[in-house]
Every structure is written in structure tokens, then in C-alpha cells.
Amino acid sequence: MTLLRLNAVSRRYPIGAQVFGQKNFLTAVDAVSLEVRKGQTTGVVGESGCGKSTTGRIALGLEQADGGQVLFEGIPLPQADTKDWRAKRQRMQLVFQDTLAALDRRMTVGDLIAEPLIIHRIGKARDHAQRVLELLEAVGLSRHHQALYPHQLSGGQRQRVVLARALAPNPSLLVCDEPVSALDVSVQAQIVNLLMDLQREHGLGILFISHDLRIVRHVSDRIVVMYLGRVVEEGRADAVIDRPAHPYTRALVSALPRLPGGFEHYVPLPGEPPSPADRPQGCPFHPRCALAKDICRNSEPPLLPTEPERQVACHLVTD
Numbered sequence: 539m540t541l542l543r544l545n546a547v548s549r550r551y552p553i554g555a556q557v558f559g560q561k562n563f564l565t566a567v568d569a570v571s572l573e574v575r576k577g578q579t580t581g582v583v584g585e586s587g588c589g590k591s592t593t594g595r596i597a598l599g600l601e602q603a604d605g606g607q608v609l610f611e612g613i614p615l616p617q618a619d620t621k622d623w624r625a626k627r628q629r630m631q632l633v634f635q636d637t638l639a640a641l642d643r644r645m646t647v648g649d650l651i652a653e654p655l656i657i658h659r660i661g662k663a664r665d666h667a668q669r670v671l672e673l674l675e676a677v678g679l680s681r682h683h684q685a686l687y688p689h690q691l692s693g694g695q696r697q698r699v700v701l702a703r704a705l706a707p708n709p710s711l712l713v714c715d716e717p718v719s720a721l722d723v724s725v726q727a728q729i730v731n732l733l734m735d736l737q738r739e740h741g742l743g744i745l746f747i748s749h750d751l752r753i754v755r756h757v758s759d760r761i762v763v764m765y766l767g768r769v770v771e772e773g774r775a776d777a778v779i780d781r782p783a784h785p786y787t788r789a790l791v792s793a794l795p796r797l798p799g800g801f802e803h804y805v806p807l808p809g810e811p812p813s814p815a816d817r818p819q820g821c822p823f824h825p826r827c828a829l830a831k832d833i834c835r836n837s838e839p840p841l842l843p844t845e846p847e848r849q850v851a852c853h854l855v856t857d
């Protein structure tokens with residue numbers, strides 16, 4: 539069952555001063571479509587600035603799309619800041635990397651976890667203490683952590699508190715935006731495994747946003763590869779990892795620690811992605827693509843199906 543569907547959502551931001559009365563815009567997200575199924579994870583991967591966070595915020599209604607549609611549980615997401623939206627937002631929670639910013643440092647862990655129960659008026663006040671204990675246990679913390687403040691916890695423990703708060707309203711969807719990027723590698727694995735355990739227990743759908751394909755590959759059922767605001771490849775995680783089709787995906791996959799069955803050639807990824815304010819003509823990836831031909835410099839390839847449940851935006855693959 540589809541829990542979240544984005545249909546061709548776009549977001550532009552005005553930039554710089556007006557020139558001859560004309561505003562300039564950069565397109566952060568350009569006609570992005572994706573879906574998250576119940577109990578499954580869709581990973582969104584791409585380099586910094588490709589529009590991952592903006593896509594996640596659009597999914598939650600925190601950012602208004604200029605075009606396209608967000609469907610949550612089959613229904614268009616209500617206008618942000620309305621009563622209907624707040625009711626939906628209980629069921630879709632955001633987890634992001636900066637735990638110190640996410641947690642009020644003047645509150646104890648117990649109060650931080652009770653807060654969403656109070657805000658969303660979940661359960662009876664007298665049951666909140668018990669629910670806080672359950673949530674602590676669910677995320678691998680104990681009752682002894684209740685009295686501590688965020689700065690007394692490790693980064694991994696703080697991310698567990700953030701997860702407990704996100705779980706408090708019983709969401710069906712988590713949008714995780716670089717949830718482990720700020721953590722040590724050993725702790726990353728613990729938090730990612732916790733997330734996957736929680737997903738299994740609660741049937742959560744997860745939109746997992748990360749620049750790190752190594753982690754995205756580990757958690758995802760489907761992978762969406764973004765480049766300069768657009769989806770360049772999308773499909774089942776195993777298919778995308780085992781048989782990356784877009785030259786950009788091939789470069790990302792080839793940089794992974796060697797896979798069983800091996801990807802033979804390292805595909806270099808020269809330079810940085812261009813700024814979305816200065817989009818190259820044609821395929822946005824062509825200036826970095828060793829295989830680029832004339833058509834790539836002149837026309838932008840559409841995202842087209844190449845096999846069931848697989849889409850790629852590359853002239854060299856789909857022509």
C-alpha cells in the first residue's frame with residue numbers, strides 16, 4: 539500500500555536582486571515524483587544541494603510546492619498550518635541530524651518525550667509517565683535517562699531521544715533527513731539498525747534522505763537518485779545497486795566499498811555539481827559525464843521506464 543506519493547512536485551526560490559523588474563529563481567526541486575510504501579523505506583540519495591531536504595520538507599507540508607501534489611494515505615495533504623494538516627502531521631514525523639537543535643536543552647529527557655503527547659493530546663495525562671517509559675525502552679534507553687538533559691547524552695543517545703519523540707504520536711511515516719550523518723560510524727550502524735527494528739515493529743514507512751549511498755543501500759527497498767533537483771534514476775534498491783544505469787548512479791555505486799559480486803570499474807565523478815542557480819543546458823549531468831554526446835549537451839533527457847519499476851533519465855540508456 540502506498541503511504542506517501544509525491545506527484546511531480548517542484549519548488550523554486552527567488553535569488554538575487556530583480557533585474558529589469560524580473561525576479562531570478564533557482565529550481566531546488568524539479569518535478570520530483572516518488573512513493574513510500576507502508577512498512578518500507580524509500581531512500582533519496584544525491585550530493586549536497588540536489589534538493590533532498592527540500593523534497594522531504596515538501597512531503598511533510600513544511601515547504602509549499604509550487605507545482606505538483608503530495609498524497610498522504612491516498613489523500614492530498616491539507617494546506618499547512620490548518621487543523622486538518624496538524625492531524626496528518628501527527629502521523630508523519632521528521633527526524634533530522636542536528637539533535638542539539640531538535641531538543642530543547644533546558645528540558646529533561648522525560649519531559650522531552652512527554653512533550654509531543656501533551657501537544658497532540660495523546661492519551662490521558664496520568665498515563666503519560668508509563669508511555670514515556672515504553673518509548674524509552676523502544677529506543678534502547680532506560681528509565682535512568684529520564685532525568686538527564688540533552689548535553690549529558692552522547693550523540694547516539696540524543697538521536698534515540700529524537701526517535702522516541704517522533705514515535706510518540708504513533709506515526710505511520712518517518713521522514714529521516716540525514717539522521718545519522720552527525721554520528722560516528724559505529725554509532726551510525728546502531729541507530730540505523732534501531733530504525734529498521736522500529737520499522738518492522740510498527741510497520742512504518744520511511745523516507746530516508748542521505749548523501750551517503752552506503753547507508754541508503756543498507757536501509758532502502760527503493761532508491762531515488764537525485765541530481766540538481768531532478769530524479770535521474772529510480773527503482774528497487776537491489777536493481778539500482780546491482781545494475782546502476784545512469785552514469786551518475788554508476789559513479790556513486792562504483793565508489794561503494796566493494797560489493798559481493800563486484801562492480802568492476804571505478805567510475806570517477808569529477809568536480810562538484812553545478813549550482814541550481816546556473817543550470818547547464820541539456821542534461822544537467824553532462825559537464826561531469828565522460829560519456830556525454832551532442833544530444834546530452836542540447837536536450838534534457840526525460841525520466842523514462844527501462845524495465846518494470848525502474849526509471850532512468852539518460853539519453854544513452856533510454857534512446
Ligand SMILES: Nc1ncnc2c1ncn2[C@@H]1O[C@H](COP(=O)(O)OP(=O)(O)OP(=O)(O)O)[C@@H](O)[C@H]1O
Pocket residue numbers: 551552565566584585586587588589590591592593749814
Ligand atoms: N530557503 C531557501 N532559499 C533559497 N535557496 C534555497 C532554500 N532552501 C534551499 N535552497 C537551495 O535549494 C537547493 C537544494 O537545497 P536542499 O537543502 O534541498 O538540498 P540537499 O540535497 O538537501 O542538500 P544538503 O544535503 O546540503 O542539505 C540548494 O541549492 C539550496 O541552496
